[in-house]
Amino acid sequence: MVAGVAGLAVAGLLAWAIVLQVQVGDLEGDNDALVSALTTTEERLSTAQVTAAEATANAIAAVFASSDESSVTRLSSPSGAAALGRMVQDTATGQFALVVDGLSPSESGTGYVLWAETPDGPKKIAHFYVDETGTGIVHGYLDTGEAEGLRVTHEGEPEKADSPSPSVQLVSR
Numbered sequence: 073m074v075a076g077v078a079g080l081a082v083a084g085l086l087a088w089a090i091v092l093q094v095q096v097g098d099l100e101g102d103n104d105a106l107v108s109a110l111t112t113t114e115e116r117l118s119t120a121q122v123t124a125a126e127a128t129a130n131a132i133a134a135v136f137a138s139s140d141e142s143s144v145t146r147l148s149s150p151s152g153a154a155a156l157g158r159m160v161q162d163t164a165t166g167q168f169a170l171v172v173d174g175l176s177p178s179e180s181g182t183g184y185v186l187w188a189e190t191p192d193g194p195k196k197i198a199h200f201y202v203d204e205t206g207t208g209i210v211h212g213y214l215d216t217g218e219a220e221g222l223r224v225t226h227e228g229e230p231e232k233a234d235s236p237s238p239s240v241q242l243v244s245r
Contacts, residue, residue, distance in 0.1 A: 155206075155224075166213040172224065175202045182227045186210050188219035195219075199227065 155175050161168035175184065183201040187194045195218075200210035 159222075161214065166215055167211070168214050169209065169211040170222075172202070172208045172210070174206050175208055175224070177204045177206060178202045178208075184208060184210075184224050185227055186212075187223045187225065188214060189221040189223065190218050191220070194223070197222075 155172060157170055157172040159168055159170040170186065172184075178184065178201040183199055185199055186197045188197050197214055198210045198212040200208045202208035
């Protein structure tokens with residue numbers, strides 16, 4: 073009888089081992105599928121990053137290469153700072169793209185703010201970052217009838233019109 077119980081225990085253990093082996097095989101298959109999906113996602117992300125970088129480079133080139141002076145405003149700092157910019161705006165919709173070059177690269181977690189100087193005081197237009205080469209791209213909507221000028225400040229600088237001088241004052245040439 074002990075031998076019969078031992079035989080049943082061994083048979084039960086063998087059956088359980090077979091079930092476990094099948095489950096491990098299924099898990100390995102699931103793992104392979106997940107690794108494949110992860111690889112595909114990483115490849116898509118890499119492609120998207122390259123596409124975004126190319127689109128950004130093309131946008132910068134298009135803004136600086138534009139010869140349609142009616143829609144392009146060259147911007148510079150009157151204080152002689154090295155930062156320069158160029159803005160293209162669709163006057164019908166107010167949509168604009170501004171490329172600024174020569175600013176200090178954004179520090180971790182901070183960036184720059186583009187302000188419109190209006191009769192009612194400064195109005196925040198957009199927030200943007202500057203890459204390690206000193207180039208920043210900002211786009212959004214701007215009512216040119218309302219804006220008397222533009223300025224760029226570091227994120228966190230005072231917003232009041234009577235605040236200390238902005239980091240870069242941008243004016244149309």
